Amino acid sequence: MNLGRAGSALLALTLSLGLAGCEVTNDVGGSTVSGSDSKAKAYSGQSATKVLDTLSVKGRSANTGYDRDQFGTAWKDVDHNGCDTRNDILKRDLTGEKFRDGTKECVVVSGTLEDRYTGETIKFTKEKASLVQIDHLVALQNAWVTGASQWTEEKRTELANDPLNLMAADGSSNSSKGAGDAATWLPPNKAFRCDYVARQIAVKAKYGNWVTKGEKSAMSGVLEGCPDQKVPTAKDAESSAGADSSSGDAGSDNGGDVETPGAFCSDEGAKAEDSDGDTLTCSVKGDDDRARWRSAN
Template sequence: MTISWTAYRRARRRSRQAWAILVVLAVGLVSAVCWFFTAGQFAAAEPPVTGPSDVPVLDPSWMKPVLPVRAVPEGSAAAALDTLEVKGRAANDNYDRTAFGQAWMDVDRNGCDTRNDILRRDLGGVQFTEGSRCRVAAGQFHEPYTGAVVTFTRGAESSKAVQIDHVVALGDAWQKGARQLTPQQRQNLANDPVNLIAADGPANQEKSASDAASWLPKNKAFRCHYVARQISVKAAYKLWVTPAEKDAMKRVLASCPQQRTVVPP
């Protein structure tokens, strides 16, 4: 069988095109594999940037503000940060949680303890235990530290999944000025709604007493509000920041220069 010269050229052209496509695909596959094993696996591991950009402070219809040492300065969070004293962390050898009073008191005298106040404030679809108008039994919320939707159910073990976080950890506060406060002022700091957020239990445990230099929420969409909230609390209770902490806060706020302090209504 004789093949014409035209047919032969056409066949060779198609062959070259096929090989070119295979080479492009091979290069693309190799590039994808290289990307995954260098930067891609870490990018894939990051949580999605979702969730609220902030959380409420209080609902005036049933919550009352706690009296801080001084009012939270209104305006730019970055400007408020520049008013905070900067110095090293004091020793933590004599820290005791009881220095901040009994946990979850009813400091605003609305008839409900602080933990249940914050659960009621932050959760949606709240259900109360039978016969109570305070004790939160269940609810759901867009958890700010992870960006995940979390369901709360009261129980000996299940309650641990949702904890109330001190945005400025009490251990951190103790090392940065709180030991100079009066017992009443420390009690207010521990129960101030500005300093409290319902949060994912494991994330809260991971944070422990860290400041912004050593821990930030994995949900990047929440970091500006989180840092602004820490600055607001430290300004209100005359607490200082370390140089590394201030640098970390400034880096976060550089991405949101319009971020304001968190002021109760």
């Protein structure tokens, strides 16, 4: 078929626009998702400040059309392990968990949370479940107005259930945060703020969300106090919502590097220090059969 010069140019432009609008997808964990996993690997362990500088800076888009259901049913079993995401995160973040009989260690009915947002210890029970909530570090409504309104439902569902973006937290703190970004809300526990904004940066870099001018300014202000802060690795997200990502993978014998009490580790007997200079030991204790950084006292 002879399209002629004008027809060929029009066809080339059409194909170009069509390809630009396509989203390359990969089959990960049984669900079709965007190429966000490869982005996460590319940024993993890099300087949080440098990764922040790669994010686009724009104003918020309209909140029109936002609904929690746009991010999939809460909570789904996206990894097909027989447990929904909420219970996966409770199991990951609590210590001394007990499970409902007959649920194959799935439904968490009690446990203890060393809360990162407040620095307090919270006893979780199903009867008082609101005391511990699962927070989206990048709130779903914030994600909506910084790019997610243009995503597929599959990609939004991936974000809503991504361990990197989820953390068991004090219920009242989570409620006060609402849909706020770093410009409007930061954890009351100042010792956790560097890790908090690094996690938000990692999530936004992974999924391609942008930041507002005020949000970037607030994040940069926090990171000025921890210039060596790194964005977390995928391993950090899988093992602990509160792992201190500034010193690499938790569990190595860091010889004095800063770690967060309660964060998971792998080499029992390894030594580290917390942000106050107190010695921590990687150990198993009591009903908690997982190794964590614990105070020597």
